[in-house]
Amino acid sequence: xxxLAARTALRRAAAxxxxxxxxxxxxGAQEAITFTDVERARIAQLSPLGDPPxxxxxxxxxxxxxxxxxxxxxxxxxxxxxxxxxxxxxxxPARAFADGRARAQGAGLGPRNTPSLLNAAYQRWLFWDGRxxxxxxxxxxxLERDIEMNGxxxxxxxxIERDPALREAYEGVFGPWPGNExxxxxxxxVNVAKAIAAYERTLVSRNSSFDRFASGLANGDxxxxxxxxxxxxxxxxxxxxxxxxxxxxHGPLISDGEFHNIGVPPHPEVxxxxxxxxxxxRLLAANPYREDxxxxxxxxxxxxxxxxxxxxxxxxxxxxxxxxxxxxxPYMHQGQFETLRDVxxxxxxxxxxxxxxxxxxxxxxxxxxxEAEIDDLIAFLQTLTDTNPGADLLVPPQSPIFRRxxx
Amino acid sequence: xxxxxxxxxxxARMTGTLACLAAASCATPRHEAALPPAVTPDRLVTSNDxxxxxxWRIEPETLPLNEAFGLRIEVRDARQPxxxxxxxxxxxxxxxPEHGHGMNVIPGVMxxxxxxxxxxDMRFHxxxxxxxxxxxxxxxxxxxAQVEVHLE
Numbered sequence: 001x002x003x004l005a006a007r008t009a010l011r012r013a014a015a016x017x018x019x020x021x022x023x024x025x026x027x028g029a030q031e032a033i034t035f036t037d038v039e040r041a042r043i044a045q046l047s048p049l050g051d052p053p054x055x056x057x058x059x060x061x062x063x064x065x066x067x068x069x070x071x072x073x074x075x076x077x078x079x080x081x082x083x084x085x086x087x088x089x090x091x092x093p094a095r096a097f098a099d100g101r102a103r104a105q106g107a108g109l110g111p112r113n114t115p116s117l118l119n120a121a122y123q124r125w126l127f128w129d130g131r132x133x134x135x136x137x138x139x140x141x142x143l144e145r146d147i148e149m150n151g152x153x154x155x156x157x158x159x160i161e162r163d164p165a166l167r168e169a170y171e172g173v174f175g176p177w178p179g180n181e182x183x184x185x186x187x188x189x190v191n192v193a194k195a196i197a198a199y200e201r202t203l204v205s206r207n208s209s210f211d212r213f214a215s216g217l218a219n220g221d222x223x224x225x226x227x228x229x230x231x232x233x234x235x236x237x238x239x240x241x242x243x244x245x246x247x248x249x250h251g252p253l254i255s256d257g258e259f260h261n262i263g264v265p266p267h268p269e270v271x272x273x274x275x276x277x278x279x280x281x282r283l284l285a286a287n288p289y290r291e292d293x294x295x296x297x298x299x300x301x302x303x304x305x306x307x308x309x310x311x312x313x314x315x316x317x318x319x320x321x322x323x324x325x326x327x328x329x330p331y332m333h334q335g336q337f338e339t340l341r342d343v344x345x346x347x348x349x350x351x352x353x354x355x356x357x358x359x360x361x362x363x364x365x366x367x368x369x370x371e372a373e374i375d376d377l378i379a380f381l382q383t384l385t386d387t388n389p390g391a392d393l394l395v396p397p398q399s400p401i402f403r404r405x406x407x
Numbered sequence: 408x409x410x411x412x413x414x415x416x417x418x419a420r421m422t423g424t425l426a427c428l429a430a431a432s433c434a435t436p437r438h439e440a441a442l443p444p445a446v447t448p449d450r451l452v453t454s455n456d457x458x459x460x461x462x463w464r465i466e467p468e469t470l471p472l473n474e475a476f477g478l479r480i481e482v483r484d485a486r487q488p489x490x491x492x493x494x495x496x497x498x499x500x501x502x503x504p505e506h507g508h509g510m511n512v513i514p515g516v517m518x519x520x521x522x523x524x525x526x527x528d529m530r531f532h533x534x535x536x537x538x539x540x541x542x543x544x545x546x547x548x549x550x551x552a553q554v555e556v557h558l559e
Contacts, residue, residue: 306513
């Protein structure tokens, strides 16, 4: 949620020309809600969510066998140092692949909130600070980070080498076991992450009641438009209008995938200031697994975009997708806000907003929403839920070995 | 690539219209008549001190919200605008003045054999008012041209 008070743009949107635009009346609802052409166009930017973009850096990205192995590994606690933490510990399938905690609790207590993995395949940057530029490069880091899984790549390679089922599954995807050749541990480690990423790419959530409404609005289908309540429709009008949420929450992911400092007060139990994207860019530059590293499978090689560094990046964090936001509390990068109401009240009043001492979004101003408007916005956000990408994707397979004729 | 708003205000203003959602619509073609029609790109702007005409177009044709796009740019001498200049350097950047930030990526610049600049990796990640800057350098002097874009 990052509504920016773009007063000028909104005044422009409300120009006489816009008022002359065709209004659309929602039939079948208890209350007649109308949408202008501008609103309809802005809503059309939010849905539908297409297929995930290809990931040429991972030649196994869309291999069902790799995704199957990745689903097994995702739930396998043996990958952690103490054998008691898996990816699913924090990215719990029963909690929309988040954990419901303010801060991640893996092998240790982390400084930031666990993002949902639903629709992670659409993200251009990974982590709150964007320090990874591919899904597999992201999956590598928690495996070895001391406060997450505290694992070790040599131990992980050894586990796969010794476990007959894992080894058969691995070789079925990546080819013969590499033996003791130079760099084999790093290669296996990267392949583990690429299998996990292939699984994560299947975690697509795009059939919310809002999506059905948006389809109905686009096609003039009143029954589909009845998928969300009048209150939610009023909230949607606020979302694309007065509240300015769409300034950052646009596109079918309902996020720009970029980085902003909105002045959220830091979590009182987290020491120091979190630099966010400022260090994220530095860490990305130093990341040997970034897109232009040795493990990029893309052929021909495509040069990645060059990201900008600068003081304005201090305290910026990636805009979260609002899909499934109603079931992924608490909110913000340190879980500072427990409820959606807390978030919207923050934008409405700006009470407690802090300066990071550097540049930040300069047009944030209190929205001064009424209680009814806050209720409507919450009602809209609750229509963005679709937590089941497929029942079989929520649990580990019995075996890591992929059988094309078996679930 | 640290240019920011604050240079001259002579702007070939682009008026975003509600009918042109997700697209920059039109520019003020003040010098169009001086250029050969066959090679005249869509939009023209004169640099702030009048030395250059920047003929530019978006590639592909419309300006997308939060998607990568490119620019095709010819830099011409305002007094002899017939052909692209080959003895100039060009850099391109953009900013949202009200937001206090620009693009989060650094665009790449390439010049082809005909002297045409091709800019890649541009991305306007937010809707609203953007300023697009063309900085032309020749003989140790840099002159800026800028246009204003409203992105829906």
